[in-house]
Amino acid sequence: MLARELAEADFHPRLPMHRRLYESLRGAILSRRLGPGERLPSSRDLAAELGLSRNTVLSALNQLLAEGYVEATIGSGTYVSHAIANAPVPIPVAVAREEARRRRNPGPGMLLSARGALLTGRRASEHVEIQPFAGQDDDYDGFPFKVWQRLQARQWRNARAELLDYDHGGGHPALRRAIADYLRVSRSVNVTPDQVLITPGTQQSLDLCARLLADSGDLAWFENPGYWAAERVLRGNGLQLRPVAVDAEGLAPSEDDFATRAKLIYVTPSHQYPTGVVMSLARRRALLEYAARTGAWILEDDYDAEFRYEGRPVASLQGLDDAGRVIYMGTFSKVLYPGLRIGYMVVPPAIAADMQTGLYDLHRPGQLLMQAALAEFIQLGYFASHIRRQRQVYAERRQRLTSVLREVLGEGIELSPVQTGMHLVVYLPAGADDVALAEECADAGLNVRPLSRYYLDAPGGRRGGLVIGYAYVKSPGIEPGARKLGAVLGRLFAPAPKARAKRGGVAARTAPRRVGVAG
Template structure:
């Protein structure tokens, strides 16, 4: 498409498209170009106009165009060649092969990993002493395969993954917002939530997700839950039956696995590569009912799922009628570039359920999260949430709605992003010496933890134990793996550690790693 024609087309689309009022210009331009690429109006290999000429044609600042192009680069739609220009790199897939889906249905279901027989054996050993069911044993971690990597470590120490620093939370402001609700209490705030949660909060969340995460939704699709695990549990209860197959990332989030296992699902681990979840031919011989994934920041390794892989996953889910659970657990903490767009925003068939949490941004004990469901599931999920959970905390939901609407939420995120970004930089610098012993430090520019990868022969459990002796809590990467995966390394959280101590603790951890790997 010639430059002038493209500029005129973009102007037309920008004027005609129904964008949210508060969506910034760079995001609007990014969305229009992205649509042009995915619908093949702009084909692979086509050169885009220069940022300067496009800025002149659209009468916007060059920085606006640069921001839009950076987002397209981050998400793999285009590539920049020094001295040559910016080119479209995305190739439209023809859709997932129906033959693969048919083969799945007729395939060997024994390929799905099952731990039921082992669970039965252990359950028999415990039955007389504690009287728990197999499900109870799994829930409390009495079965080895169901144990979390953190069940024996309750004390939060420097570098503990999954913890955030809530010491700087604006307590006085939060108290005022809560007191405001209690001064003139609405009786409805004292009841259970009947319709998916406090309406102003659901509207505030919908506005936030629409602008910042490119989620395609109305406020009616938003349900307020008590956090990520309840959201996953609700999906498992309402969308699956006992014995159904669920794909999970490998390595992956242990708490999500726990919830799915306790609901009677048989988990099938799918390995990840640099483009995220990477199903193989063997994986396609199974037919999942659920697919659990963290595409915007894979947990724990941190990569972003590529656009092609996202399209493939959506096509596959549509063809085999699977549901995708997209866990966007820490999208607020991206320290370079623009936030990655959601998988849900690409879904044209209503197969994705999108979930997030306030526990990492606010404080862990707030126990509030949200679940965005496809339109045809809204009423069923509202009923299921009420019947199964009788959700409450409506007063806190009301205070949180004010916190968001009055701009405090955005300010709080900006402050945390600055603090955590500085801690990340300091930790990366302190751990740089580990490269001398062959350890590899992740370079992902988002999240609240870093990953150090070892060779597969290294005993990462022993390294984590050595760090614990030094008062540093890190978790072995191998504990997040299932099946035949040979991933070895350490998960290192930096949010909980005070900025002034990061360099000291990081240097101590680097010494532990160097000593362990030299032996």
């Protein structure tokens, strides 16, 4: 029996022979082909029968003995353990195979909780994560690789034991100080280093806030349209999301919204994601007043404010907060590179110690050597220089993209505000199907996202548009990509007027053609 199983079993080709014998004997015991109390052949007899060395057989039997499958009595022999008699009856082979097949290919959400099935029923990132609209590769050519490598190497050469441990103090002290200094100057944030917590990124910052500042079932206001990953995190923590409309002045709570008591309010006031609008001062003050009156926590996600191309930088919402209700969040993923996975929070002093405790107990943060290198990167001026260079590069790409789109589609095309950020929105005429248009763009080799998918409410309240990421597109790909996009959208917009040949001394011009809107 064992000889046949060893010959026919589907073992990994590199599995040692003693392990194969162990697996075969163990399977025979569990399936009751070798019953409790049954005596096994001696190691010499097994070795002779199977054509194996005695050491191989002894290794397999010793493993079975150590795990309790067999019992050995000196001078008597080796027997299948009587404890197997009390083990559950094995599942029939056919049933076991079907169960294994089902586990390998389960139906959607079959093995998850109800909340897990809700969150994973649609891979949000595949539909709404903004990517470079033209070209296959992200552009990181502007990143100072040599400087970054040198700073990391220096940290490793001088590594201290405490930098190899978990982070117990909310982040590397030098990095917390550098971030506090940077935010005070560049974003008008009221902050001391003790208020700064280093996290793996904005989603982890949001997760910590949702866990420590709200309970499952609590209400959270959420921008509509809004940032898909924030929506995933808040829903994943059991919060009930209330979509709050966004207009030209940013978050626009209605009287009905103000009548509710939100525990959390998620906003992107300096550059709303994805529409690009900036929250007005009046709206900011109204929101802060509501939070102070109701005890709501405002989660300010300042995800790409470093890249402002026109006018003075917009100050943070946190800088206006006198009641200590705003938690400010930022990340280095946009300004350096996504794989860095270092973000930060500025929390009110009243909860700083508790948030630090929660960060350590829930996330066990680390990467202190990387944090130390980043602190030097900021302190030595490389960070500010990198932002200046990339701001110029992105501004040029943004200008080229908008110029070509207006040239191809006409001056009447409506674009989102583009004074800040790394993407823009092309708004479509009423009734246009932005999902279908995004698919057409994909067929043309363009990667754009339908704006309608960023809304939480019913389809009737959604505005159609295409979200276009331009920052990581290599500059030579901007113009051909924009012209491809114009070719797809051309039927929806009147073309720019073009001069005809002069007749009778008067330059005749083509009238804009009338076009239908795709339904």
